[in-house]
Amino acid sequence: MNLPAIIARAYFALDAALDAAIAPSYTAFGYRLRRALLWDERDLDVDLSGRVVAITGGNSGIGYATAQALAQRRATVFLLVRNPDRGEAARRQLLIDTRNPHIYVETLDLSSLDSVRGCVARLRAQANRLNVLINNAGAEYRTRQVTADGLEASFATNVLGMFALTQGLRPLLAAAAPSRVINVSSGGMYTAKLDVNDLQFERKPFNNLAAYAQNKRAQVMLTELWAAFWRADGIRVNAMHPGWVDTPIVQAGLPTFRKVLGRLLRTPEQGADTIVWLAAAKRIESITGEFWFDRRERPKHKTGRTRNPIEDYRALWDTCLRLTTRS
Ligand SMILES: NC(=O)c1ccc[n+]([C@@H]2O[C@H](COP(=O)([O-])OP(=O)(O)OC[C@H]3O[C@@H](n4cnc5c(N)ncnc54)[C@H](OP(=O)(O)O)[C@@H]3O)[C@@H](O)[C@H]2O)c1
Structure with missing residues (x-):
């Protein structure tokens, strides 16, 4: 050697x-x-002019830092946000920071299937292709809440809304092939095997961290399924986790953890780095179905106990399809 x-x-x-x-x-x-x-710093030395990117939760934290890095590289960026005022404030800040005029805001509440459908319809009316979809938005609910669709809120937001959005944008992604989908999961998913028989905590007591970890495991499993199903369309689907990042979700949900780690937490820009790399670097163009952290493929499991059998993948997919398909 x-x-x-x-x-x-x-x-x-x-x-x-x-x-x-x-x-x-x-x-x-x-x-x-x-x-x-x-790392090779040249990986992100790219011009994304003409590339269309959509980022959920692009108004805050890791999503905002991702939008900023991609806008700096001249991508056309759609911020998909649940609060239009916060979205508009982010757009204005991005215009100042990056001087990229191609930044747009669309309203999207992932916890509402009607809102997701509306957002998909508007994007399909405005854009003829989507080079990169970044499913970044995420929420953690302290207690079990039920949405207007009758679904447990963290499952509705983190899993079903993401599923409906991604499925709905498939024609735009196929039109831009080779295109990329990046699902922002969490290292918390390493603790979870998905309970496909109780995705919404209807049978067991609700626990906020367990629900979040289940949702994040489901995102990785959906990543594997989309990667396999959409390979022939040229749509590459990967998941990642950002590490521990000082953002509102941590500030609100894990205040003690934040206090203990203090300045050891990553900045949003550091948390966004691997998302930006997965969105922009040429060297990973053909890779699909993997889980990434700090620009490297990582195992999807740290123990065999979190592995779901293939029937569970089928059950997850069928449940997502059933719940998002209008009768
Ligand atoms: N920070 C960490 O240490 C860490 C670690 C692992 C994984 N993550 C993941 O990283 C992603 C980004 O989180 P962040 O850390 O950047 O936190 P953040 O700043 O709180 O961002 C979360 C984003 O999700 C949006 N969102 C929440 N519920 C939504 C809904 N129903 N519909 C549409 N958008 C919704 C929020 O919108 P509003 O601004 O309107 O609330 C916000 O833009 C999340 O998926 C999170 O799970 C973060």
């Missing part, structure tokens, strides 16, 4: 050891170390 190959192997072994340690890996420390040792 030659010297560069030995050095590369040593770096990758260090990276894997860091990832196994979780805490240093998920913080800003892991980001800085990997950036210094492993």
Whole structure:
């Protein structure tokens, strides 16, 4: 083995050891170390003029930082946001920050299937293609709540709304092939095996963190299914997790965790890096169905106990289709 190959192997072994340690890996420390040792900065030296990107939750946190990085690279960016005023404020800020005039806002409440359908219809009327869809928006609910559609709110927002949006935008993604879908999951999904018999916590007591982890596992399973189903259409579908990032979802949902980690938390820009890389880097154009963190493929499971059999994948898909298809 030659010297560069030995050095590369040593770096990758260090990276894997860091990832196994979780805490240093998920913080800003892991980001800085990997950036210094492993990444090729030229990967993001790209001009995205003419590429159309849609980002859910593009008004805040990781979504805003992603929108900013892609707008800086001249992409046309649709911010899909639930609050039009916050969306408009983000658009104005992006115009100032990036001087890219091709930034648009569309209203989308992922917890409402009517809202998702409306957003899909408007996007399909305005754009003839979509190069990148970033399913970034996410929510964590303290208690079990039921939406106007009669669904448990975290499942409705994090899983079903994302499913309906992605399915609805498939024609636009196919028209732009090779196109990319990026699903923003969470390292929390490593704790979960999906309970396909109780996706909405109807039979067991509701637990906010368990519900969130279940939703994030479901996102990874849907990623695997879409990757397989849409491979022939040239639509590449990947999932990722951003590490631990100082954003409103953490500020509201995990205040003690935030206090303890303090400045060790990643910035939104650091959390967004792998999303931007998956959206823009040329070298990953043909890769699909994988789970990423800090610009590297990661295992989808850390223990065999979280693996679902193939029948569970089918059950998840069938449930999502049934609940999103109007009778
Ligand atoms: N921060 C972390 O450490 C961390 C770790 C792992 C995974 N993640 C994931 O990263 C993604 C981005 O989160 P963030 O950390 O950037 O937090 P954030 O700043 O709170 O962003 C969450 C975004 O989701 C939007 N959203 C929530 N419910 C929605 C709904 N019903 N319909 C449409 N949009 C909705 C929010 O809109 P509003 O502004 O209107 O509330 C906001 O734009 C999420 O999927 C989260 O689960 C974050």
